[in-house]
Amino acid sequence: MGLASFLIRRSINMVITVLGVIFIMFIITHVITPNPAVAWAGPHPVPSIVEAITKEYHLNDPIYVQFYYFLLAVFQGDWGEDPMYHQPIIQLIDTYFPRTLELTIAAMIVIIVLGILTGAIAAVRKNTPTDYTIRAFYLVTWSMPPFLVAMLLQLAIAYGLRLLPATGLANPLLPMPKPITGMPTIDALIEGDWPFFWSSLRHLILPATALALVAFGIISRLIRNSMIDIASKPFIRTAIMKGLRERDVVFKHMLRNALIPAITVLALTFASLLAGAVVIEDVFSWTGMGWLLTQALYQQDYPLVMAGTFIVAIGIVVANLVADILYAVVDPRIKLE
Amino acid sequence: MHMAVQTTIVSERRVSSLRLFMTYMLHNPPTLIGFIITVAFYGWAIIEGVLQLLGMVLHNPAIGWALLPYNPFAVNYAAAFQPPSLKHIFGTDNLGRDLFSEILYGAPTEVLISILVVGSAILIGGFIGMISGYFGKYVDEAGMRVTDMFLAFPAIILALAVEAAIGRGAINAAIALVVVWWPTYARLFRAETLRVKTQYFIDAAKLSGTGSAGIIFRHIFPNVLTPIISYATIDLGNVILAYSIISFLGFGVPPPYPEWGRLVSEGFQYFPAPAWWYAIIPGVVITIVVIGLALLGDGISEYITSGGITA
Numbered sequence: 221m222g223l224a225s226f227l228i229r230r231s232i233n234m235v236i237t238v239l240g241v242i243f244i245m246f247i248i249t250h251v252i253t254p255n256p257a258v259a260w261a262g263p264h265p266v267p268s269i270v271e272a273i274t275k276e277y278h279l280n281d282p283i284y285v286q287f288y289y290f291l292l293a294v295f296q297g298d299w300g301e302d303p304m305y306h307q308p309i310i311q312l313i314d315t316y317f318p319r320t321l322e323l324t325i326a327a328m329i330v331i332i333v334l335g336i337l338t339g340a341i342a343a344v345r346k347n348t349p350t351d352y353t354i355r356a357f358y359l360v361t362w363s364m365p366p367f368l369v370a371m372l373l374q375l376a377i378a379y380g381l382r383l384l385p386a387t388g389l390a391n392p393l394l395p396m397p398k399p400i401t402g403m404p405t406i407d408a409l410i411e412g413d414w415p416f417f418w419s420s421l422r423h424l425i426l427p428a429t430a431l432a433l434v435a436f437g438i439i440s441r442l443i444r445n446s447m448i449d450i451a452s453k454p455f456i457r458t459a460i461m462k463g464l465r466e467r468d469v470v471f472k473h474m475l476r477n478a479l480i481p482a483i484t485v486l487a488l489t490f491a492s493l494l495a496g497a498v499v500i501e502d503v504f505s506w507t508g509m510g511w512l513l514t515q516a517l518y519q520q521d522y523p524l525v526m527a528g529t530f531i532v533a534i535g536i537v538v539a540n541l542v543a544d545i546l547y548a549v550v551d552p553r554i555k556l557e
Numbered sequence: 558m559h560m561a562v563q564t565t566i567v568s569e570r571r572v573s574s575l576r577l578f579m580t581y582m583l584h585n586p587p588t589l590i591g592f593i594i595t596v597a598f599y600g601w602a603i604i605e606g607v608l609q610l611l612g613m614v615l616h617n618p619a620i621g622w623a624l625l626p627y628n629p630f631a632v633n634y635a636a637a638f639q640p641p642s643l644k645h646i647f648g649t650d651n652l653g654r655d656l657f658s659e660i661l662y663g664a665p666t667e668v669l670i671s672i673l674v675v676g677s678a679i680l681i682g683g684f685i686g687m688i689s690g691y692f693g694k695y696v697d698e699a700g701m702r703v704t705d706m707f708l709a710f711p712a713i714i715l716a717l718a719v720e721a722a723i724g725r726g727a728i729n730a731a732i733a734l735v736v737v738w739w740p741t742y743a744r745l746f747r748a749e750t751l752r753v754k755t756q757y758f759i760d761a762a763k764l765s766g767t768g769s770a771g772i773i774f775r776h777i778f779p780n781v782l783t784p785i786i787s788y789a790t791i792d793l794g795n796v797i798l799a800y801s802i803i804s805f806l807g808f809g810v811p812p813p814y815p816e817w818g819r820l821v822s823e824g825f826q827y828f829p830a831p832a833w834w835y836a837i838i839p840g841v842v843i844t845i846v847v848i849g850l851a852l853l854g855d856g857i858s859e860y861i862t863s864g865g866i867t868a
Contacts, residue, residue, distance in 0.1 A: 362851075517808070
């Protein structure tokens with residue numbers, strides 16, 4: 221099967237999955253919720269508001285009519301007005317989602333550097349104390365609840381050594397830069413707002429590291445195992461017998477080939493980071509999508525919970541598609557089915 | 558007569574394979590450590606769970622903390638925020654309760670949830686995965702599309718959304734986790750079924766007139782289970798992790814039941830001062846349990862692939 225038809229097939233699959241996600245969201249919000257109007261009205265429902273919501277969302281109509289209006293609203297990006305913040309939900313997402321994106325991108329950078337470095341070192345020093353230490357380290361970070369990783373980093377680096385700030389997006393005394401991308405650090409960079417850029421960069425390091433520590437083990441282990449696997453291949457023996465320096469064999473032949481499977485997994489990791497950000501943002505008061513979602517959960521802001529869940533799910537579907545495409549594009553030897 | 562002979566043979570093989578695994582562990586310290594942590598944690602949780610159940614039945618909750626150094630619910634303001642010491646090895650919380658006793662008291666929920674979620678996920682995922690793999694074609698396509706839809710959801714966020722819809726509580730949290738947990742098992746069971754179904758004994762079963770249901774449940778299921786055991790062991794830890802996040806965010810068992818995730822979030826209010834240990838120690842305990850399960854699961858998987866079990 222050619223690349224084009226593979227991509228078309230995967231894109232069709234993605235559309236089906238998105239429709240399925242919408243359908244599941246509908247089931248959760250309209251079918252298994254005992255009384256959606258009361259739930260949406262918040263913790264202290266007033267009868268007149270409940271009635272207004274019932275009317276606005278057509279909750280007295282047959283279920284398939286409700287589904288029609290639900291689909292319509294989703295495709296128009298119209299999630300209604302949020303009862304707590306009194307602004308359209310789509311605007312809230314527009315403000316908060318880029319911040320989560322900035323955090324996850326920063327975490328990805330840490331994961332790539334840390335994962336490849338530790339994986340390659342562990343492979344080259346296979347079955348030595350260095351290898352065991354690296355593997356023990358990621359076994360531990362991997363088994364930690366994300367809030368513990370976050371708190372330990374805060375305890376050691378923010379409260380103990382006082383190197384970096386513990387919470388927040390940036391110094392709250394500095395005015396936020398005008399949103400261009402919506403990502404505070406990037407916006408400050410574009411506008412040349414150096415004090416804010418410096419402050420938000422310092423605030424970004426700890427949450428990004430916490431998010432990365434939970435996930436880097438997958439990459440590290442993958443790089444290590446595939447490099448060890450590649451080391452036994454004939455072309456490596458050829459390279460060594462040809463008289464190449466060890467460094468060239470490791471970096472040019474082993475690591476480069478080990479990166480191919482890692483690229484796909486990295487795209488999948490990105491998806492899991494979007495979800496993992498929920499707890500990390502809560503602990504670091506990083507006011508992004510995850511923070512918004514937990515606040516919405518605490519305040520029983522039901523419409524926002526559903527919209528937030530949907531947005532994150534769509535983000536994951538897109539990341540999965542990117543993983544598939546990368547898989548196909550990076551290595552032409554892979555047979556596409 | 559025939560049946561009896563068969564059962565004795567099977568049980569004899571089980572005993573010997575368990576003994577083989579024991580000797581294997583003695584040569585693999587990480588697996589042994591994992592085994593000890595797992596047995597200690599699950600063993601304790603079962604004892605403590607039975608005691609709490611007894612306390613409930615006999616209307617005497619004190620039975621629940623008969624084995625603990627302190628009553629985990631006894632408030633004593635004079636002893637609040639004491640750091641770890643010989644008297645309170647994990648320190649005390651904001652109300653002067655002994656953290657060590659609270660953690661021990663909360664163990665049964667973690668165990669119950671992990672077994673409930675993984676068990677249900679194996680049942681549901683196994684059913685869908687084996688049917689998809691065995692029948693193939695459109696059945697497979699439909700089964701895998703449904704699986705993909707659920708896999709697209711971030712596990713914890715969907716669980717929270719489900720709980721926001723059906724209400725908070727441990728049982729709802731378990732249901733919510735099962736909703737997001739089964740797809741992985743559907744994938745695993747499908748892949749294993751594809752591997753097994755091409756083997757001769759399946760053809761033999763077909764030729765002897767066994768129906769599809771019989772083949773799936775009597776011949777495929779027992780043969781795909783072995784590789785799934787090691788994954789499920791590690792996965793018990795994953796469930797404990799996920800549940801700790803749900804509980805941390807306040808969606809688990811309501812207070813004053815000392816649930817591990819919620820102990821952390823309560824302690825976080827007093828973090829880093831005046832009580833760093835209040836939030837950190839329950840988190841460390843969760844980590845140790847998860848590490849134990851991961852080490853044991855890895856050990857089982859290596860044991861199986863090294864040809865320890867002749868399946």
